[in-house]
Amino acid sequence: MGGMPTASEAKSQADVQQKVARAASDRAVHEAFAWFRAHEREISDLQLEIARIPAPPFGEQARSEWLRQRFVEAGLEDAQIDELGNVLAIRNGSTAEASVIALSAHIDTVFPAGTSTASVRRENDRLYGPGISDNASGVVALLAIARAMEASQLRTAAPILFIGNVGEEGEGNLRGMRHIFANRVLRERISAMLVLDGAGTDTIVTQALGSRRFEVTVRGPGGHSWSDFGVVNPIVVLAEIIQRFRATSIPSSPKTTFNVGVISGGTSVNSIPETAMMRVDTRSAVMEQMDRLELALHEAVNAAVERATAGKNGSADIVSQIRVIGNRPAAELPPDSRLLAVIRAVDAQLNNPSHIHRASTDANIPLSCGCDAVAIGTGGTGGGAHTLQEWYDPRGRDLGLKRILLAVTALAGL
Numbered sequence: 001m002g003g004m005p006t007a008s009e010a011k012s013q014a015d016v017q018q019k020v021a022r023a024a025s026d027r028a029v030h031e032a033f034a035w036f037r038a039h040e041r042e043i044s045d046l047q048l049e050i051a052r053i054p055a056p057p058f059g060e061q062a063r064s065e066w067l068r069q070r071f072v073e074a075g076l077e078d079a080q081i082d083e084l085g086n087v088l089a090i091r092n093g094s095t096a097e098a099s100v101i102a103l104s105a106h107i108d109t110v111f112p113a114g115t116s117t118a119s120v121r122r123e124n125d126r127l128y129g130p131g132i133s134d135n136a137s138g139v140v141a142l143l144a145i146a147r148a149m150e151a152s153q154l155r156t157a158a159p160i161l162f163i164g165n166v167g168e169e170g171e172g173n174l175r176g177m178r179h180i181f182a183n184r185v186l187r188e189r190i191s192a193m194l195v196l197d198g199a200g201t202d203t204i205v206t207q208a209l210g211s212r213r214f215e216v217t218v219r220g221p222g223g224h225s226w227s228d229f230g231v232v233n234p235i236v237v238l239a240e241i242i243q244r245f246r247a248t249s250i251p252s253s254p255k256t257t258f259n260v261g262v263i264s265g266g267t268s269v270n271s272i273p274e275t276a277m278m279r280v281d282t283r284s285a286v287m288e289q290m291d292r293l294e295l296a297l298h299e300a301v302n303a304a305v306e307r308a309t310a311g312k313n314g315s316a317d318i319v320s321q322i323r324v325i326g327n328r329p330a331a332e333l334p335p336d337s338r339l340l341a342v343i344r345a346v347d348a349q350l351n352n353p354s355h356i357h358r359a360s361t362d363a364n365i366p367l368s369c370g371c372d373a374v375a376i377g378t379g380g381t382g383g384g385a386h387t388l389q390e391w392y393d394p395r396g397r398d399l400g401l402k403r404i405l406l407a408v409t410a411l412a413g414l
Contacts, residue, residue, distance in 0.1 A: 013341055016410070020345040023409040031152035032405055036144060036398040043144050044127060044394050046070075051120045051129045051136040056113040060085045060166045063107045067139065067164045074146035076162055086176045087164040091149065093412060095157045099191040101412045102161040103145065103404070105138030106168030106176065106197065106362055110386045119388065126393045133382030133392040138196040139164055141378035144401055145408070156412035161190065168197075168362050171213075173326045177365040192339045192411055193373040194404060195363045198385070199392060200377035201400045204343050207358035208367045210330025211283045212290045214322055216241065216301060221317045222274035232318050234276035235265050237308045242278070244300035248293065254285035258293055279325065285358060287330050298322060328360050331367035339372040339411065346406045352399060378404065 023029055036043075055063040064085045071079040076089035087107070090100070109115075109131035120129030142162050148154070165176030181187045195205075218234040218241075242260055250256045258280065265276030282293040301320050309318050333340055347354045359375065366373035379400015384390040 013345070016338070016341045017345045017348065020342065020349050020406060020410045023406055023414060024349050026154075026409075026414055028152045028154035029405065029409060032148040032154050033398070033402055035148040035151050036401045039144070039147070040394060040397065043140055043397070044122070044125075046143060047127060047132065047136045047140040047392070047394075048120055048122060048129075050139050051127075051132045052117045054111075054113070054115065054117060055108045055131070056111055056115065057108055057167065057170055057172045059113050060108050064164070064166070067107060070143050071146065071162060071164075074143055075150035076146055082179065084176055084179045085166040086180060088180075089146075089162045091146065091156075091160045091162065093157050093159040094155050097158045098189060100159045100161045100189050101156075101408055102163060102190045102193040103142060103408065104163035104165055104177070104193060104195050104362060105142050106135050106166070107139055107164045108135075108166050108169050108172055108176075110134070110169040111388075115388075125395065126391055128389070128391045130388050130390055132390050133380075134198045134385045134390070135168070135196075137199055137378045137380065137382065137392055137397075141196045141401060141404060145405055148401070148405065154409070156409060156414060158191075158412040160408060160412055165362060171325055174328060174362060174365050177362040181365050181369050181371070187369060187371065190366070190371055193363070193366050193371060194407060195361055195373060195375035196378050196404065197361050197375050198377050199380045199382035199400075201352055201379055201396070201403055202354050203357040203377065204340070204354055205357045205359045205361055205363060205375035206333035206337075206340060207285065207356065208329065208331040208364035209283055209285065209358050209360040210287055210290055210364070211281060211326060211328045211360055212294060212324065213282070213326030214280045214294075214297060215277060215325050216280060216297070217275060217277045217321045217323070218305070219275050219319050219321075220272070223272045225270040225272060228272055231272050232308045233272050234318075235273055237304050237318070237320075238263070238265070238276040238278055240304040240307070241300045244303055245280075245297055248296040248300075250293075251289065254289060256282075256284040256289040256293070258282045281326075283360070285330055290330070328364050329368035331364060333367060333372060333374060337372050339374060342407055342410050343374060343376070346403055346410065349406065350399065350403060352403060376400075376403070
């Protein structure tokens with residue numbers, strides 16, 4: 001239960017608020033704000049250009065090279081693409097500080113290879129197309145921040161690391177961010193990270209929603225539906241697994257969920273299939289609940305296979321396999337974090353109402369590593385995420401960009 005802040009907490013928040021106010025009154029910051037308004041059309045054009053470059057999971061190479069070139073044009077230094085396709089560039093600070101403030105946005109889309117980008121377009125002022133908001137709006141925000149800082153000659157004390165990372169969506173399993181934080185030297189340099197993801201300005205993701213995903217496969221000898229009737233059917237076994245797993249109790253708090261999202265198997269209506277497969281998604285705010293669901297899934301699989309083969313001579317021909325295909329750690333930003341205090345102060349300065357939110361984003365990884373991180377939107381509004389009808393309305397984008405720039409400036413110091 002929260003109470004009244006202590007005197008030291010109140011003083012700390014007041015100091016942060018004053019620092020944000022000083023940054024907001026800086027001439028170069030005001031010039032950067034004006035740049036956002038004056039270049040909205042150019043920003044939207046870049047967003048359309050990004051969205052037209054396919055970036056399916058594990059196929060982000062073309063977009064990585066495009067972003068590297070844009071980073072160079074925006075005046076960033078040491079722009080490079082790492083082994084996985086992450087794009088990193090630095091805007092040096094005025095001091096020799098070893099720590100950096102990181103800004104990241106995932107460059108991949110949820111759509112598979114072969115998805116057409118021909119529908120990417122502008123109608124009136126609204127932008128349409130797969131990935132136009134999630135996360136072309138985040139990638140273009142990186143470029144807008146870098147270009148506005150260069151145009152206004154806004155210099156910070158600490159360096160700012162710009163990152164376009166791969167592998168956020170689906171079975172990408174946060175692989176780009178995992179790779180970055182697996183680098184001990186780089187991990188220890190990042191003192192705070194802002195993850196830019198999607199539209200809006202009303203949320204601060206400080207709570208990382210954990211998820212664990214599984215592929216369950218049951219295999220048998222198969223056969224003809226008439227002559228081999230009685231042979232164990234993997235689809236029937238899979239159905240029993242689902243029934244047993246569905247009976248697993250879950251708590252209302254912390255919120256915990258599970259879902260069977262994909263089922264496949266079989267070749268024809270008159271064939272006993274050799275293989276049946278399903279994919280299961282489990283989520284919770286705490287890791288212990290995901291561990292419990294994983295155990296329940298294993299128990300359901302073992303019990304169903306055992307019952308299906310009991311007393312049958314062909315039991316050795318029935319096998320099951322559970323493979324982990326995704327694992328995102330649950331974590332949370334400490335409520336007394338300086339990063340959170342800065343974001344709160346920025347929102348107060350800009351009269352922007354916002355609330356704490358829990359979600360699964362790239363911020364899961366730095367938070368699980370003990371690095372202060374939040375995920376925030378980039379302004380404007382969007383809808384139809386993860387569909388071909390996705391859209392983005394840039395009205396109000398400048399508020400999101402001001403919010404990002406002011407937070408970075410306050411964190412890095414003028």
